[in-house]
Amino acid sequence: MTGDGTASSSRTGEVFRLIRRDILSGALAGGERLRSTMLRARYGAGLTPVREALARLAGSGLVTGQEQHGFRVVPTSEEDLRDITRVSVLTESDAIVRAVERADGATDAALLRAFEALAGTPMRSEADTGGGVHDAWSEAHRRFHESLIAPCGSSWLLQLNALLFDHAERYRQLAFRVAPDRDLVDEHRRLLDAVLGRDPARAAALVDAHWSATAEAVLASGALRSGGDGSTPPLRKGAFGSGAPS
Template sequence: MKNPKPKDFPQKRRSAVVAARPVPAAAGGAEDASSAEAFKLLRADIISGELAAGARLRFIELQARYGLGTSPLREALSRLAADRLVLQEVNRGFRVPPLSRADFKDIARLRIELERSAIEAAVRSGDEAWEEGVVLAHHRLRRLGRQEAAPEEPAVPEEWEARHRAYHAALIAACPSPWTLHFCAVLHDQFDRYRRAAGRDPVVQIGLSRQHEQLIEAALARDAARAGAVLAEHIADTAEAVLARMDRIETVAAGE
């Protein structure tokens, strides 16, 4: 897939919400708070594609875009580089990673493996509070509808993206392994970056939305095997749709 042309940076933009990756609480005053804010804003813009794949992340432009200083931006970029949402190149600074089919397939494979394990563990060990969290997150997602966009309008509101991410996070929240949850969040960020870059197929989205219903049914029935199977299928179907969209984008680009 050809990487989209990096976008010019608007002035002092505040990113739309991208859920639901917690940012560690600031412990050292205003500078730590600024670093956390920089991390949140940069992460959101990279995942949503506002900062396009391959874009150079120059401090002077980032300062103008977010209204933040060099120190918090540098710290945030270093943290994002640890999660591979940013590439740090010797003597060349930072940039958004390029997109590739091989990379996405690897991300999808690992996400299926880890999240299947996580939801099965959550279903087995989750308490009443976990059930309530799943029901609430599902209800909030359904209130916005399935959001099958028209073919000429493949994007969906940022609020839907936030609630969709929150629902997936709620499903696995009772997994007792903090490391599993951490790497699930990292892989979900990476997966969403590709999904959003590829756009949406409204027909495919209908089937994916049905799987959201099947997931909560299996979770509340405490059927761990069923929940794991549905989630694995859901991620695999989404990945297949993303790869198909990437193929179509490449075909169109080659014909221009």
């Protein structure tokens, strides 16, 4: 590949990461029109990198549309949140059970390091009054969940979980805003302890509780409602899977 081609590919990758970050954080809202002129100004990029980045994002399911008809951020909805949560509980619960059965000293050490990194990373800055979450915390959170299931022995489960984790991030960011007092360090410590204690049933139930708490916070807030009478029935703990331990 020529030097110009390498530079173009690198710039496309950078624009892809920036747009993806802003979609997942909610800075680019669900349903928002992604005009190339706006994106070029926002990211200081040329037309080709923007077009190629949008095509990649469409392939990953975060953006919908075609170049000729325009692109939009895939909308968020209560139905989508419920669906993502149910499938995520199924796949991550299965993966964590398999991971516990295959875990060893090396994977335990990696998981403990991931937890320590997560617990030691500030979730927000004191100056942030909008409830935003640090990129560094989001990345540490991702790495912890990856480490939880890393020994599962299934590349397909790992890929599916990574895809679902991405698509859930927009709802996760919203949940952190509407439920800022949730004790996430304790939730993750319990998951850590269940894996280190080789308790697959408890680990799976905690995965259910963890995902369900996020969905419940968002649904209870009414932030995704549109039309109707505005009511959302309350969800019991473990509403999306096998139920949480006491």
